Amino acid sequence: MAGETHRPERRADALTKERIVEAAVALLDAGGADGLTFRALAARLATGSGAIYWHIADKHALLAAATDHVIARALADRVASAPPREAIRALALAVFDAIDAHPWVGAQLSGDPWQYAVLCILAGIGAQVTALGVAERHRFNAATALLSFVLGLAGQYAVGSRLVGGDKDRAAFLRDVAARWAQLDPxxxxxxxxxxxxxxxxxxxxxxxxxxxxxLAGLERAH
Amino acid sequence: MAGETHRPERRADALTKERIVEAAVALLDAGGADGLTFRALAARLATGSGAIYWHIADKHALLAAATDHVIARALADRVASAPPREAIRALALAVFDAIDAHPWVGAQLSGDPWQYAVLCILAGIGAQVTALGVAERHRFNAATALLSFVLGLAGQYAVGSRLVGGDKDRAAFLRDVAARWAQLDPxxxxxxxxxxxxxxxxxxxxxxxxxxxxxLAGLERAH
DNA sequence: CATGCGTCTGGAACAATGTTCCATATGAGC
DNA sequence: GCTCATATGGAACATTGTTCCAGACGCATG
Known part of the structure; x- marks a missing residue:
């Protein structure tokens, strides 16, 4: 893996983890989870797959890094000061909108819930749950319940948006599923x-x- | 795909969708999601991959069928008559225990939330939400919220149990993650x-x- | 009993992917 | 100018899902 002895770029077109991750995000946005292959990535960066492996351990790490990239930006865009309840809603919506813009993120979050990006989401939720005044012994269950809900719906939303094209496809997809549901055995x-x-x-x-x-209502009732 | 003209087995060792799915479940239980390959499946059934494809469309369908198999049994084992609140808890626990026994089911449920098995879970939840007296216009959101939570935690639990061996591994895994968490920047x-x-x-x-x-507490407060 | 044909089987062959390996280039420090 | 760790590019490999097809099976018909 990359040593840290030489800080500045030795070449103008130097490959960096940053550049690789950005290219990966672009490929994922364009072609979904299947759009990211080491060959496509190498072609986009005008290099070979071996060079990429010098900077990143494997595909799992690459997907996690790409997800971090998107989630970190989504969480950074929020306003810090707001009443806890509103802050939780804003935080959840930030994650939702990130998944809306990058559907593959939803599948990645729910498919690998122990990656750093999920930890950041839990950290944000936990801080607001604490601010909400939930007793210390209930905070863990409360925060993880909110997190599980977010991750669960993340996966659900991700699959429905798998095909590119935005709202049109999502609506059409839901209509198809609804039509199948309507024909089920009563x-x-x-x-x-x-x-x-x-x-x-x-x-x-x-x-x-x-x-x-x-x-949140359950939280207020129980605390 | 299989036509339905001849009902009885023509041979004693005839390949059926049922036999294929059962073998697939066995492989998944033994080796996790990576343990199921068409080659391993063909070897276990003493046949070739082509024969399997005559009965099942593709791997996606095979995974969905295997998940249905497990979830259908889990849901069937429940007692029908119980107060709604207890029934929901029992239903959720049945799903949880199924994932506990077959960790790959968790990943499969959260990774493909529109498959039939998930629909069955939603049907069970929805019936009890209705019995709980939730107003009609709130039922959809209430039932899907419960479902999303279940699916979210399903994915979370699945990954932590990926390695075989039961409680030992899960506990050790959680200890490792907790150790990393404890060393985070305060x-x-x-x-x-x-x-x-x-x-x-x-x-x-x-x-x-x-x-x-x-x-459920939030539901009672809001309704 | 022989023949024909749709049903079903087994395994070879193909395309694509993640990953490894290695010959080579680059440039900072002596 | 030399050296060597750093870094690169592309060939090669193992494995996967999937397709393809030659043939076996056994019911129906003559």
Whole structure:
């Protein structure tokens, strides 16, 4: 791996972890999780795969670094000072919007929940849960419950946005699923049939916030 | 794909979707998600990969079928008659225990939230949410919030149990993560540092139930 | 009983991927 | 100018999912 003896770039076109990660993010944004291959990455950076491996351990590390890159920016953009409840909502929405802009991030977050980016999200949630006045012995469960909800919906949203193109595809995808739901056996899955219509017309952001509010309400009731 | 003209097995060792799925589950249980390859599956069934493809579309479908197999059994084992709140807890615990016994199911559920097995879980949750008396216009958000939480923790738990061997490995894994958390910069991630100890000693099942109860409490407060 | 044909099987062959390996280039320090 | 750790580019390898096809099986028909 890269030693740290020489700090400045020795060449103008020097390969750095930063450049590699940025290129990886671009490929992921363009082609989803399947769009990132070492060959495509090497081609984009005009180099070979071996050179990339000198800077990054393996694909797992590359995906984690790309996710960090996106999440770090998303979390940095927030305002620090706000009442705890609003701060949690803002934090959750920041993550949601990041996934909306980069759908592969959702799959990556829920698929590898122990990476650094998730830790940063938990740190943000935990700070606000503390500020909310939750007793110390309940903070861990409260913060991880919020985190699990966020990660769960992250995965759910990610798959529905897998195809590029934005809102159009997401809406069409939900309509397709809702149509399948509506044709289910009313005996076996009555509830799913009933809410099929809501699925087709619902707003993801609103649904996401409703879940956050539900957990926050439970928190206020229990504390 | 398989036509349905001949119902009975023409041969004693006939390949069926059922036999393939059972072998797939065995491989997944033994070697995790990486343990399932078409070559290993063909070897176990004493056949070739081509024969398997005649019964199943592709690997995605095979994983979904294997997950259905496990989840269907887990949901079937429950008692039907119980107060809604207890029924939801029992349902969630049934899913949790299934993931505990087959860690790959957790990753599969959160990685592909639109498969049939997830629909069955949502159906179960939705029925009890309805029985709980939640107003019709809130049911969709309430049920999907519970589902997202379950799927989020499913992914979280799955990764920590990836290595075989049961409780020992999970506990050791959590201790490792907690040790890393404890060494974080207190300035940047104070909360995570504080709860590191709880992570090392916490009980997954208890944490899971606490999250469910939190959402249920929010439901009672809001309705 | 022989023949034909859709059903089903087994394994070879293919394309793509992550990863390793190595010959070579680069440039800072002596 | 020499040297050597640092860094690069691309060939080569192992493994994977998937496709393809030659043939086996056994029911229906003559």
């Amino acid at each position: 005996e076996r899955h009555p509830f799913v049939r009933q809410v099929a219509a809501r699925l087709a017309e619902h707003d993801d952001r609103e649904q996401f916030l409703a879940g956050i509010d539900l957990i | 300035e940047r991630h104070p909360f995570v540092r504080q709860v590191a100890a709880r992570l090392a000693e916490h009980d997954d099942r208890e944490q899971f139930l606490a999250g469910i109860d939190l959402i």
